[in-house]
Amino acid sequence: MERLRFVFWALLALLVLSSGVLAQDLREIEKILEKIDAQSRFDDQDFSALMTMIVEDPEKGIEKMVVRQFRRDDGRRFLLLIQEPSTQKGQGYLLEGENLWFYDPSSRKFAHTSLKETFQDSDARNADFNQWTYSSSYQVEGYQEDVLGKFQVYLIDLEAVDETVPFPFVRLWVTQDSHLVLKSEEYSLTRRLMRSSLFPKYAQVGGALIPTQLILVDELVEGKKTQIALSEISVSKIPDHVFTKSYVERVSR
Amino acid sequence: MIALKIAFRNISRQKKRSFLLAGAIAFGMLVITLLNALSGGVVENIRVNFSHALGGHIFIMGREFSGEGRMIHKIRPDQRLDQLLDENAASIRGFSKRSQAVPSLIFGSKQTMHLLYGVDFEEEDQLLESLAVTAGSLSGVSREGNALILPKPVGERLGVEPGETVLVKLETLSGQQNVGEFKVKAFIEDQEQFGLSAAYANRSYLNDLLGIGSQEYQMLNMFVADLSRLDDLTRVFREGLKSPEELEESKFEELEEEEALLEVSVGGVPLDPMMGGEEIKPWEGTRYQVMSLNQIMEPVELMVGVLNQVGLVIFLILLSVTMVGITNTFRMIMIERIREIGTMRAFGMQRREIKRIFLLEAFFLGLLGSAGGILLTALLAFILSKIRFGADPALQFFLRQGQITFSFSAASILINTALVLVISLIAAYWPARASAKLPPVEALSSHT
Amino acid sequence: MRKIISLIVLFFVLGSSAVWAADFDFDHLFQDDLITEVDLESGPEKPEEALLVSDRLEAGGRYDFSLQASRLYPQGGESKDSFRTRLGGQIFLDARPDPNFRVFGKMGLDLDLNKQGEEAGSAWKSNLLELFSDFNYENKVFFRAGKQNAKWGVGYFFSPADLISIGRIDPLDPEAEREGPLALKIHYPQGSNNYYTYLLLDKARKAEEIAVAPKLEYVLGRAELGLGGFYQKDKAPRMMLTLSTSLGESALFAEAVVSKGSDKHFFENGLPVKKDGYFFHATIGATFKFEDPAGFFDFSGAAQYYYDGEGTGFGSQIFRPEDKHNLAAALSWNKILKSKFSASALWLTNLSDRSGLVSTTFTLPSLGSIAPSVGFSLNHGGPETEFGLGGRHKTVFVAVTLGSGSF
Structure with missing residues (x-):
């Protein structure tokens, strides 16, 4: 009887202890998420890059788009210059707060328009260009250790805290040492895999780490994927004259 | 009586001329008859097609x-x-409580x-009885939660066969991404033939995917027993479903309310021209929008x-x-x-009688012409309505099962005849x- | 260089897609180092300047080839068939030796098929569309000197506020390129506001005949406001005001113009007279897009009202010194019910003399670069009206464009 009681207490203690360890670890994971969010933030400096986007659609074929982007540190001013496809080359979008000017080089006219929700038709949503908000939008369901390629990773399962994010469930592969997201899987409410995102390359930009290569795979439609590559990244100060109509006119044909 | 006889004889005397006049x-x-009958038929067909499609x-x-x-x-129980449905049960031929979505259907690539x-x-x-199955079977559809009935063209576009599984991607009502697996049970004839035929699934499963309760739904569609009472019944429901706050508000903005309800929706897709226009203040609880086919038909009927x-x-x-032709012809007839x-005057016929002969002649010409026209219309309509038009979806909207109807x-035939x-x-x-x-003497001495 | 990089990216992508087809080769994808340092100090050159320099002459342009067969039914006359071939193109050259200096030229080339046989050699008509250079003062004040397309005004079908362009908008083809002035543009941007002065040299034979046209652009909340003027010796001075903003999916625009006197001649009692009073122009309109989620109804359209205080005129003469009201509307239904067919309709009318024009075009599915369309147009109005001038007629046409595109 005494033995039995001891075993019982031992088990209970172990249980309590282990759950304590688990809670401790989840807290660790939450800290990692906070770090991921923090290091994805680079909006306190000017930013310029060449973005190459390739959309592969089994029905529409392959479409490629190359866009040069400039962003002002205040986050209110953007300039997007389309380099490819050649039929759209020279078109520019100048954004300032709520005002958007579209420049058509053949008529040399700036059309003043309102902001569009999605940027072209692809798997890439606006959220992909913004910073991540894993720590505030999701809570940790569980995690385990795993290996991806040559990297030791944490495999973290997340659940949305409310209905404001499009994907209710997300699974992340995060490197254990540098806390970089290598891969994420986004699930529907019915927990079906909808999209996989791969981030095989990062660039250190000041204090931030931003993915320079994104591969977004539509897991529902066979053969549909989008790739985004950022090159010629610069965070040096962009002169004021870049965010003006005159610059758009000068740079376009 | 004699006048009538002479009038008839005169008409048949110059057959060719009479034929031309009556022909005109x-x-x-x-x-006019064909156009009226055609437009009447088109309105009816659009109405029927709309009511089927919607x-x-x-x-x-x-x-x-x-x-x-x-x-x-959404509509909660x-x-x-x-109560309104019970009270008006006699006027309602049938109703359905449906949920709806415009999802991406995915099969392979x-x-x-x-x-x-x-x-x-x-x-x-x-509903199941009314669907014309072209492949697969509808049996047990209600028992299989994830059964899906697809219009044939959609199935062909996806390259799917009955028995296979398709993915359905949609957003929940709160905006989250969701995916369901549906098993294709059957293909159905594209009933409306204009490409707007819907796919059907079990409501409870679709509700699950949309994130609403199994007893909730999004649209209540009613077929009324007597279409002439459509507007009355619409008003009964519109008024009866207003919440106390709405009744309070509508006292002030009755006119605006009427306009706001003029929302047109085709194939379940609302065409709302005011999107992003005015700001709506959020309210508590559910507010209802009641629309009738007549509202949707208004622009069509106007056209x-x-x-x-x-x-x-x-x-x-x-x-x-x-x-002008008749006047000229009768002048000529007079001279002839x-x-x-x-x-006739010398034999003692009165002036009135002479006039009557001419008028009767014109009357019967008109009558003959009208009757001929109506007969021709009937013949033409009969032939035209036998032609089956191809599968162009936009055209099918005006037809009934691919055929023109008249x-x-x-009333309009009678009015037009009277006009003639x-x-x-x-x-x-x-x-x-x-x-x-x-004067009789002058007439007699005429050499024409 | 940029091109090469993107080509490399493309090859990388295409090359690896074969691997993905089966499944992702994670080991391959995640073998290299993750982080590449971006060197902030010794970056190659400033990206905004890199875009402004090119060590070679860039060339490009567009090519148009279309055939159109039409049958015209004039009222009370014999129908007339016509067949028209249009062959033309544009070539541009862009030289950027230095970030602060650039020369750009654009030529248009059209085959004039009316000249044939002996004259055929001169059937090619070329014209200079643009030739200008860009330079600046310390990246603060920017100059563009030469013949240049310059768009003032925000109107779609009518733009009275465009005081400086030589070409007018053709309401039948509102998005076509228009001829610009020979000018020196001085541009001083400040934030999102812009200050311009144009010195227009087109008709200046003496220095004092140079026209001056200043313009300001201000951003006010979600709207952009433009204010401009035009002054030339012996010409009617003009002022204009423009406004553009957005509401949901629609873009709204408005223009107002006032001139002291008019450059047109008014015929009164058979004699040309000049008028000195104030003339007003005003216009307001909107463009919109609508597409339902399923893609059955993809509409785009534009509508505009225009009050022209100077009146109907042909060339520089006005026979009837009356103001006029115009209304224009266009609606396109693209990919009708998700088919490959598109339809568009255009309606132009002069409300004052009750003449107008209706044109509809039905675009058929294209076969590769062969794009066929059919259409119908008719006008209405009396013989001395804006749209009834050449007599009333109906036209049906079949057109096809062959391998047209930009390069």
Whole structure:
């Protein structure tokens, strides 16, 4: 009887202890998420890059788009210059707060328009260009250790805290040492895999780490994927004259 | 009596001329009758096609605001609504409570967007019978939660076969991504034949995917027993479903309310021109929108009305041309028969009688022409309605099962005939009066 | 260089897609080092300047080839068939030796098929569309000197506020390129506001005949406001005001113009007279887009009202010194019910003399670069009206464009 009681207490203690360890670890994971969010933030400096986007659609074929982007540190001013496809080359979008000017080089006219929700038709949503908000939008369901390629990773399962994010469930592969997201899987409410995102390359930009290569795979439609590559990244100060109509006119044909 | 006989004889005497005159009248009659019948048929067909495509005559939608301030279209179980349905049961031929979405249907590397209705197959027991199955089978559809019935063209586009599974990607009402697996049970004939036929699934499963309760739904569609009472019934529901706050508000903005309800939706897709326009203040609970087929048909009927007026103008132009022709012909007839008139007058026929002969002649010409025109129309309509038109979806919208239909209105035929007769009489009146006024001696001595 | 990089990216992508087809080769994808340092100090050159320099002459242009067969039914006349071939193109050259200096030229080339046989050699008509250079003062004040397309005004079908362009908008083809002035543009941007002065040299034979046209652009909330003027010796001075903003999916625009006197001649009692009073122009309109989620109804359209205080005129003469009201509307239904067919309709009308023009075009599915369309147009109005001038007629046409495109 005494033995039995001891075993019982031992088990209970172990249980309590282990759950304590688990809670401790989840807290660790939450800290990692906070770090991921923090290091994805680079909006306190000017930013310029060449973005190459390739959309592969089994029905529409392959479409490629190359866009040069400039962003002002205040986050209110953007300039997007389309380099490819050649039929759209020279078109520019100048954004300032709520005002958007579209420049058509053949008529040399700036059309003043309102902001569009999605940027072209692809798997890439606006959220992909913004910073991540894993720590505030999701809570940790569980995690385990795993290996991806040559990297030791944490495999973290997340659940949305409310209905404001499009994907209710997300699974992340995060490197254990540098806390970089290598891969994420986004699930529907019915927990079906909808999209996989791969981030095989990062660039250190000041204090931030931003993915320079994104591969977004539509897991529902066979053969549909989008790739985004950022090159010629610069965070040096962009002169004021870049965010003006005159610059758009000068740079376009 | 003699006048009648002579009039008839005169008509048959110059067969060719009479035939041409009556033919002109018949042609005018043909154009107007055919156009009226055609536009009437088109309106009816559009009405039927709309009511089929939209699944009813009256449509009730519920709107409420979610915790995050997002407008959600859904109807919760509501005693007010059930009571109204009970009270008006005699006027309602049938109703359905459906959920709907326009999801991406995905099979392999193919995807397409299509209207999908979530239906309670037990409640809507007639629906399954009305569907024309081209492949697969509908048996056990209500028992298999994830059964899917696809219009044949959609199935062909996806390259799927009955028995296979397709993915359905949609957003929940709160905006989250969701995916369901549906098993294709059957293909159905694209009933409406204009590509807007919906796909059907079990409501409870679709509700699950949309994130609404299994007893909730998004649209209540009603078929009414008597279409002439459609507007009354619409009003009954519209008023009966207003919440106390709405009644309070509507006192002030009655006019605006009417306009706001003029929202047109095709194939379940609301065409809302005011998108992002005015700001709506969030409210508590559910508010209902009640629309009737008549509201949707208003622009169509307006257009057809214009078309009919154009037809009437053409008809009147044709008639006035004919009228000039009749007047001229009767003048000629008068000159031709000047001796005959003299003889008749010499035999003691009164002026009134002479006039009557001419007028009767014109009257019967008009009558013959009208009758001929109506007969020709009937013949043409009969032949045209036998032609089956191809599968062009846009055209099918105006047809019934691929065929033109005509809707003859006795009243408009009678009015048009009367118009023809009056115009013929007016046209013949002056020559008739002139012949009656001819002095008998002069007429007799005429050498023409 | 940029092109090469993107080509490399493309090859990388295409090359690896074969691997993905089966499944992702994670080991391959995640073998290299993750982080590449971006060297902030010794970056190659400033990206905004890199875009402004090119060590070679860039060339490009567009090519148009279309055939159109039409049958014209004049009222009370014999129908007339016509067949028209249009062959033309544009070539541009762009030289950027230095970030602060650039020369750009654009030529248009059209085959004039009316000249044939002996004259055929001169059937090619070329014209200079643009030739200008860009330079600046310390990246603060920017100059563009030469013949240049310059768009003032925000109107779609009518733009009276465009005081400086030589070409007018053709309401039948509102998005076509228009001829610009020979000018020196001085541009001083400040934030999102812009200050311009144009010195227009087109008709200046003496220095004092140079026209001056200043313009300001201000951003006010969600709207952009433009204010401009035009002054030339012996010409009617003009002022204009423009406004553009957005509401939901629609873009709204408005223009107002006032001139002291008019450059047109008014005929009164058969004699040309000049008028000195104030003339007003005003216009307001909107463009919009609508597409339902399923893609059955993809509409785009534009509508505009225009009050022209100077009146109907042909060339520089006005026979009837009356103001006029115009209304224009266009609606396109693209990919009708998700088919490959598109339809568009255009309606132009002069409300004052009750003349107008209706044109509809039905675009058929294209076969590769062969794009066929059919259409119908008709006009209405009396013989001395804006749209009834050449007599009333109906036209049906079949057109096909062959291998047209930009390069």
